[in-house]
Amino acid sequence: MHSTIAIDAMGGDFGAQVTVPACLDCLSDNPELTLILVGDTAILEPYLGEKVSAWQNRLILQHASQQVEMHESPSKALKNKKDSSMRVAINLVHEGKADACVSAGNTGALMATARFVLKTIPGIDRPGIISILPSVFGHTHVLDLGANVDCTAEHLFQFAVMGNELVKAVENIPNPSVGLLNIGEEEVKGNEQVKTAAKLLESSSLNYIGFVEGNSLNAGNIKVDLVVCDGFVGNVALKSIEGAAKMIGTLLKESFSKNLLTKLAGLAAYPVLKSFKDRIDPRLYNGASFLGLKGLVIKSHGGADALAFKTAIKLAELEIKQDVIKKISEQVEKSLALSKSA
């Protein structure tokens, strides 16, 4: 199956310097892939060098005269940047010229633009952002990671329905376990939204396993495939985990750098520490999917390097192959029909 992905080649902290090498790498890996690099062609071409011709028709340059800044407000980007690399890449998805779009640009602007251009699936009030976190069991999918603050119980339920379809498709498992993030596993705890969402999930056909706490994201007692939460809470959890990992890495490095003896010990332990570090390398977890839109949009971390950006493109390839948007739309329609007939 051939797929075509539109790349916001100017997005992220490093722009073309990162996006172009990642794209060339993906084209080399997958002969069934076409990439449309959207951006200022005068800036992009030098990074392509002589390689453009090597990919014949599978590498297409699409000029866009503007670029959304990393700290630009979503509303301003939407209003003033109609020819930005981000907007044009999303337009290509809307026009059916690309099956997905990948951007490392400003999250708020990307979500606002994607929502404006692609629209939400009927029945979905708000799109959510889903990504994976490493865990002792492999990894956990989590949403929402920051698109929505102040979610109602219905929003949380919609996230669960959409996330469940995505996990089924990309993990190839029939019945993912779904947990609701809370501050205790007991039914009496939590806020009203979470308690009401729990009731909706209990009476659904999802494999709902109940409340889970923050530690379940990485290292709970049982494996949970999908954790659902409000975007404020999900974003804080994600960043807290990033901070904890960074702190542990820093302190570990300090411990091995103390003196000659510890440095020698570090030398002996180097291959093990390296393989450990590779296992939790955040670049291998890069790529968050926007769920609830009528088109596939993948957000890469702004600070991504070429390896991390490549991971995000690979995620887009997988979701296209698994026809995630179609599966989610069908499931949302079914759930809505069910809740209307109930």
Place this chain on the structure above:
Amino acid sequence: MHSTIAIDAMGGDFGAQVTVPACLDCLSDNPELTLILVGDTAILEPYLGEKVSAWQNRLILQHASQQVEMHESPSKALKNKKDSSMRVAINLVHEGKADACVSAGNTGALMATARFVLKTIPGIDRPGIISILPSVFGHTHVLDLGANVDCTAEHLFQFAVMGNELVKAVENIPNPSVGLLNIGEEEVKGNEQVKTAAKLLESSSLNYIGFVEGNSLNAGNIKVDLVVCDGFVGNVALKSIEGAAKMIGTLLKESFSKNLLTKLAGLAAYPVLKSFKDRIDPRLYNGASFLGLKGLVIKSHGGADALAFKTAIKLAELEIKQDVIKKISEQVEKSLALSKSA
């Protein structure tokens, strides 16, 4: 200065087995300390052995016929357990017979009982729970960690005022930096409560440094002494960090256990890994303070061992010495007077 602390000797997952040795250790460390061990004396005495007499009048046994279970509902504990070790220990603080109380019991029941018996400081709607997390800069104080879900901006502001006094007192710094936990550092981001709380903090006399993200709890770009958040968010962040640390520990152990070579490397690195582990040993961070009550209550982790429980008692000793409750009450009164005159 002599201090007296009431210990809920039956609380926590291990009860007297943990609390009694920790108490004996603290008495040995500090000749200016008296401990009142509250619980079923028939259960406590065997753990004391012959040591009771050695401490003369500094170790007092106070019988309590009941005990609050770890999963008992707060309202039931409040209604049915009037002679529990937890309730009697808190009563001792209320009656002025103890300067503080330390319990590893059920958090919800401890908070409900403490609030009922001790009452809140005038001007404080809800008590908060504050504790420290290790960070690359040393550590960060965080509140609220789970006492309150759905906080208003005023609640967040009250937490900041109280937390600021505590940090000043226990860290001996004149002007702690205060951050508000949010999902972005920009002013446009976050929910309404956080945005309004930011305005209150900006116009206060606190050293407010603005919004901070989850990673600032452990490893931000700048040191923040106190992070303020809603209890739902704080609890999820705390547990997420615990989960991340546990996962990293598990994967690190696995990496060193793979084969003979990695085991040898582990042997060489052992002293360094041990010193690293000691540095982030959660037992050295045990002890959360309830802020906003007319008396000092310290909550130990339920699963604490003797070293961890001792850390919680030491925290109580420090807060008594620094007269934290008085300082907080005075500051709250001042802040209220200011806001009324404004």
